[in-house]
Amino acid sequence: MKKQLNNLLFLSSCTVAILMLTASAIPEKTGINLPSWGFFAHKRINRLAVLTLPPEMMVFFKKHIDFIADHAVDPDMRRYATRLEGARHFIDLDQYGTPPFENLPRNWSDALIRHTDIRVVDSKGDTMLLVDHRDTMTPVFRQEYRKWFRQSVVPAFYSGNHEVNPDSVFRFFSDWGRLDTRPADAFFQEYISGHGILPWNLQHFQQKLTDAFRERDARLILKLSAEIGHYIGDAHVPLHTCSNYNGQKTGQHGIHGFWESRIPELFADESYDYFVGKPVYIENTRDWFWQCALDSHSMVDSVLSIEKALRESFPADRQMCPDMRQGIMGIHPCREFASAYQEALDGMVERRMRAAIVAVSSAWYTAWANAGQPDLSGLNAGTPNQQELEEEQTVRNAFALGKIFGRTEEH
Ligand SMILES: [Zn+2]
Numbered sequence: 001m002k003k004q005l006n007n008l009l010f011l012s013s014c015t016v017a018i019l020m021l022t023a024s025a026i027p028e029k030t031g032i033n034l035p036s037w038g039f040f041a042h043k044r045i046n047r048l049a050v051l052t053l054p055p056e057m058m059v060f061f062k063k064h065i066d067f068i069a070d071h072a073v074d075p076d077m078r079r080y081a082t083r084l085e086g087a088r089h090f091i092d093l094d095q096y097g098t099p100p101f102e103n104l105p106r107n108w109s110d111a112l113i114r115h116t117d118i119r120v121v122d123s124k125g126d127t128m129l130l131v132d133h134r135d136t137m138t139p140v141f142r143q144e145y146r147k148w149f150r151q152s153v154v155p156a157f158y159s160g161n162h163e164v165n166p167d168s169v170f171r172f173f174s175d176w177g178r179l180d181t182r183p184a185d186a187f188f189q190e191y192i193s194g195h196g197i198l199p200w201n202l203q204h205f206q207q208k209l210t211d212a213f214r215e216r217d218a219r220l221i222l223k224l225s226a227e228i229g230h231y232i233g234d235a236h237v238p239l240h241t242c243s244n245y246n247g248q249k250t251g252q253h254g255i256h257g258f259w260e261s262r263i264p265e266l267f268a269d270e271s272y273d274y275f276v277g278k279p280v281y282i283e284n285t286r287d288w289f290w291q292c293a294l295d296s297h298s299m300v301d302s303v304l305s306i307e308k309a310l311r312e313s314f315p316a317d318r319q320m321c322p323d324m325r326q327g328i329m330g331i332h333p334c335r336e337f338a339s340a341y342q343e344a345l346d347g348m349v350e351r352r353m354r355a356a357i358v359a360v361s362s363a364w365y366t367a368w369a370n371a372g373q374p375d376l377s378g379l380n381a382g383t384p385n386q387q388e389l390e391e392e393q394t395v396r397n398a399f400a401l402g403k404i405f406g407r408t409e410e411h
Pocket of ligand 1: 089230
C-alpha cells in the first residue's frame with residue numbers, strides 16, 4: 001500500500017532543478033500535464049538569479065525576467081519531444097568509479113573519444129569494428145585521431161545522427177594503413193549518453209551563450225540564459241549525479257520528487273533566505289561546472305541514508321498525506337514529515353537552491369564578460385518568428401501528451 005501511494009504521488013516528470021518537479025502521477029494518467037507547479041524551483045532560481053545581476057546586465061535582463069523564469073522549464077519539456085534531450089540533465093558519476101573520478105575526461109571531446117567505437121560497412125553489407133573505444137593507441141596516432149574525431153564525429157553527435165562520412169573515414173584510416181578500401185557506410189556508437197552528459201553539456205551551453213552575447217543576439221541571449229539556468233539547477237541536485245536517481249535501487253522510490261519538488265514547494269518561499277549576493281567571474285567554467293556536479297555527488301549518501309532512517313523512525317501513518325496540487329487531490333509526503341527530512345538534512349535543500357541561484361547568475365555574468373561586456377542597453381528582443389513559435393508549440397504539444405523519452409523519475 002505504501003508503495004502504491006508512493007507511485008501515485010511521485011510521478012514526477014523530472015527533475016528539474018533543484019527542485020523541481022514533476023508533473024505528478026495524475027496528469028500522466030489522464031494525459032494532461034500541469035507544467036507550472038512542478039516547475040516551481042527552476043523558475044524561481046532563474047528569476048532570483050536575474051535580481052543579482054550588475055546594472056549593465058540588469059538593464060536588459062530585468063525587462064525580460066518573466067521570459068527567463070517561464071522558459072526555465074523548456075529543457076524539461078523538450079525531454080518529451082526529442083530523445084537527444086534527456087542525457088543533458090544528469091550524470092551517473094557512480095558509473096565511473098569513485099571521486100574525484102580522475103579517469104573521466106572533463107573535456108567533452110576526450111570523454112566522447114574514450115567511450116566511442118567507429119564501425120564501417122563494406123559493399124557486401126558486412127560491418128567491421130574499426131576503432132574499439134578500449135583500444136590502446138600510440139600517442140602519435142591518438143593525437144591525429146583526436147583531430148579527426150573532433151571534426152568528423154563530434155558534430156554528428158550534436159546532430160543526433162550517428163553516421164560518419166565514409167570518405168572522411170577512408171582518407172584518415174587509409175593514411176594510417178587501417179583501411180584498404182572506401183567503406184560503403186560508416187557510423188559511430190557511443191556509450192556515454194546513457195549515463196548522462198550534464199557537466200559537458202553545461203560547458204557547451206556556456207560557449208553558445210558567450211557567442212550570443214558577442215553577436216548581441218537578444219533573442220538567443222534570452223533563450224540560452226533561461227536554458228543554461230535550468231541545467232545549472234539540475235547540476236545542484238544530488239540525485240542528478242547518480243544512477244540511483246529515484247531511490248529505485250534502495251527501495252526509496254519517490255525520493256527524487258520528495259527532495260527537489262515537495263520540500264521546496266512547501267518551504268522555499270516561506271522560509272528560505274534568498275539573499276545570495278552578487279555573481280562572481282568564473283575563471284575556468286569547465287572545472288567550475290564539474291565542481292558543481294562533484295559537490296552534488298558528495299551529498300548523495302546523505303540524501304538517501306537520512307531519508308531511509310527517517311522513514312524507519314517517523315510514525316508510518318504520518319508520512320503520506322492527501323493534499324491539493326494544482327487543484328488536484330493527491331497523496332504527498334506530509335508537511336511535518338517533509339519538515340523533519342529537511343531538518344535532518346540540515347538545510348541542504350535550501351543551501352543547494354541558494355548555490356544554484358548564484359551559480360546561474362555567475363555563468364551569465366561570465367559569458368557576458370568573456371564576450372567583451374557588450375552594451376545591452378539598446379538590445380531589442382523583438383517578437384518570436386514563425387519558426388520559433390512552431391518549435392515552441394511542438395515541444396508543448398509533446399509535453400502535453402506526457403510521453404517522455406528515456407529516464408523518468410516516476411515510480
Ligand atoms: Zn532537468
